[in-house]
Amino acid sequence: MNTKKGDISAATVVGIVIAIVGFAIVLLFYSALKEGSGVNAQREVCRLSVLTRATEQSIIGTSAIPIKCTTEKVCLTYGDKCKQFAGEENVRTVKLPGDDGKAAEVIEMESANAMFDCWSMMGEGKFDLFNQKAVQEFALNAAGSTCVICSRVAIAPDVEAKREMLRRVNINEYMKENNVPGSSLTYLQAFVGDKGINAYAKSKIEFDEEDSLKESDNLVVNEKILLERDGSEKAFVFMQIKAPEFKDSILNSLKLLGATAAGSTFVAPVTTFKTAAKLANPYVLAGTVVIAAGFAGYLYTNVLGSQENFEQLVSAGYCGEIESTDKSENRFACSTVQGLDYDVGTINKLCGSIQGYP
Amino acid sequence: MRNKKGMVIGEVLKIILAVLGLLLIAGVAYYLYSAVTAGQDSEIAKRTLDSIEGKISNLEDGETGKFPIKGPSEWILVGYGDSDTEFRPDKCALNNCICICPGTVSNFVNPNLPYALPNYLAIRDSCQQEGFCRKVSFDEIFVEIEYASEGGTPLIEFPKNLLELQIVKTEINNSKELFITQYNTNRG
Numbered sequence: 001m002n003t004k005k006g007d008i009s010a011a012t013v014v015g016i017v018i019a020i021v022g023f024a025i026v027l028l029f030y031s032a033l034k035e036g037s038g039v040n041a042q043r044e045v046c047r048l049s050v051l052t053r054a055t056e057q058s059i060i061g062t063s064a065i066p067i068k069c070t071t072e073k074v075c076l077t078y079g080d081k082c083k084q085f086a087g088e089e090n091v092r093t094v095k096l097p098g099d100d101g102k103a104a105e106v107i108e109m110e111s112a113n114a115m116f117d118c119w120s121m122m123g124e125g126k127f128d129l130f131n132q133k134a135v136q137e138f139a140l141n142a143a144g145s146t147c148v149i150c151s152r153v154a155i156a157p158d159v160e161a162k163r164e165m166l167r168r169v170n171i172n173e174y175m176k177e178n179n180v181p182g183s184s185l186t187y188l189q190a191f192v193g194d195k196g197i198n199a200y201a202k203s204k205i206e207f208d209e210e211d212s213l214k215e216s217d218n219l220v221v222n223e224k225i226l227l228e229r230d231g232s233e234k235a236f237v238f239m240q241i242k243a244p245e246f247k248d249s250i251l252n253s254l255k256l257l258g259a260t261a262a263g264s265t266f267v268a269p270v271t272t273f274k275t276a277a278k279l280a281n282p283y284v285l286a287g288t289v290v291i292a293a294g295f296a297g298y299l300y301t302n303v304l305g306s307q308e309n310f311e312q313l314v315s316a317g318y319c320g321e322i323e324s325t326d327k328s329e330n331r332f333a334c335s336t337v338q339g340l341d342y343d344v345g346t347i348n349k350l351c352g353s354i355q356g357y358p
Numbered sequence: 359m360r361n362k363k364g365m366v367i368g369e370v371l372k373i374i375l376a377v378l379g380l381l382l383i384a385g386v387a388y389y390l391y392s393a394v395t396a397g398q399d400s401e402i403a404k405r406t407l408d409s410i411e412g413k414i415s416n417l418e419d420g421e422t423g424k425f426p427i428k429g430p431s432e433w434i435l436v437g438y439g440d441s442d443t444e445f446r447p448d449k450c451a452l453n454n455c456i457c458i459c460p461g462t463v464s465n466f467v468n469p470n471l472p473y474a475l476p477n478y479l480a481i482r483d484s485c486q487q488e489g490f491c492r493k494v495s496f497d498e499i500f501v502e503i504e505y506a507s508e509g510g511t512p513l514i515e516f517p518k519n520l521l522e523l524q525i526v527k528t529e530i531n532n533s534k535e536l537f538i539t540q541y542n543t544n545r546g
Contacts, residue, residue: 010365010369011369014369014372014373014376018373018376018380021380022380022383025380025383025384025387026383066398068398071428086412086413086416086423087408087409087410087411087412087413087414087415087416088409088412089408089412147519149428342426343426343522344426344520344521344522347426347519347520348519348520351519351520352518352519353431353518353519354428354518354519354520357398357401357402357405358402358405358406358409358427358428358429
């Protein structure tokens with residue numbers, strides 16, 4: 001009788017344990033699937049796919065692993081919907097506080113994080129992610145570049161109407177003064193990879209009223225860049241371009257630009273427009289002022305001599321040798337992350353090809 | 359003693375079988391998860407179509423919207439209204455619809471006869487086999503690339519980067535019409 005009781009008890013215990021383990025596995029699987037649509041999970045999937053792709057390319061020299069980065073959509077609002085995301089799913093809504101100062105700081109933080117997360121997720125430009133042919137086949141223009149749109153940050157109509165609040169937004173200053181979450185480095189230091197850097201460098205480039213470039217030693221640094229363009233949506237875009245033919249030109253350009261740099265990593269400095277403020281939408285300013293006279297735009301303008309390609313863009317980046325299967329001289333590449341107006345003309349000027357999920 | 363040993367062996371076997379069963383389930387789950395997350399172009403196509411469908415339904419009647427769209431490269435967007443039922447893929451289930459399907463304009467339009475109609479049968483096959491379609495409640499649907507100088511082509515090809523789609527919802531003589539247009543300055 002005892003033995004019988006013991007038999008039943010053991011079987012029951014084993015059954016229960018198996019049931020619990022099975023339930024736990026199913027639960028974990030369900031959670032994994034459910035979290036797959038969450039922002040953090042999406043970032044991790046992106047980071048993992050970038051690493052996998054870079055590793056796989058190093059081993060077998062192909063790019064069968066897709067870049068599984070989904071464009072994050074962020075709506076900054078007091079309550080209105082962002083019309084820019086009409087019909088789109090997985091929009092993260094950030095409700096701004098009523099206080100203008102605090103609201104401006106939230107916009108600064110969201111934009112700074114969007115830019116830094118993009119740079120971090122994409123391996124800080126150190127990997128040959130897109131296995132592109134060297135750019136001399138295309139000349140140094142968008143045809144040879146590949147991008148990932150990491151995030152789109154839009155402002156709702158009720159935010160757009162708060163001009164005074166938007167004029168307070170100074171992402172540039174925020175990135176210089178505030179630490180990256182979970183790090184002892186400021187955004188500026190983290191981009192450059194040097195804790196000793198506390199200010200943007202002075203540029204020797206100046207933009208006159210026709211937005212053309214000229215050399216100058218008398219620039220006001222960190223002044224707000226003023227543009228006449230309108231737009232209420234920014235895209236934070238990672239771009240990589242292989243440019244071995246232009247290695248010397250690019251490095252000279254970086255010196256001329258006065259980029260804040262440690263090794264091959266740089267933050268292109270803030271320069272200033274003399275153009276007066278005629279801004280239709282100050283968030284253009286907010287997104288544009290972040291760090292720099294856009295390096296990519298500068299690159300195209302100076303190296304190609306094409307004025308029409310120039311855009312005043314935020315920019316941090318890396319120019320140098322990248323981890324690649326290509327062991328020849330073709331490993332020199334430039335990668336940048338920058339905030340752009342989310343419109344076809346602007347994005348396509350920089351990006352010949354876009355990868356990742358919309 | 360033998361009974362006890364036999365019982366232990368029996369339990370161990372059960373546990374091994376159970377663990378194997380669980381591993382099998384986990385393997386199938388992993389396979390399914392991988393299958394779900396793979397197929398980048400198809401996934402981009404579905405998301406793009408969902409986005410376009412959402413933007414259409416968010417427009418008011420008579421309203422025009424312009425939207426930057428990132429679609430799957432070397433896929434096309436086509437629309438099937440009341441005039442196109444002959445070539446409509448079965449996936450539309452007898453409804454008027456818009457579809458995203460694999461292929462390029464040059465796959466379906468003879469480059470030597472740029473003004474000729476595209477090969478609608480080939481487009482239908484592509485849509486039916488690997489494309490994605492969504493029902494839309496319009497009587498007529500016009501999807502086309504509008505060239506600056508040469509008229510239009512009744513399908514839109516997604517480039518490697520962004521394209522801008524203009525979406526217009528109108529009602530003419532009690533006929534609800536949808537226009538999805540990409541404006542191009544150059545052919546090809």
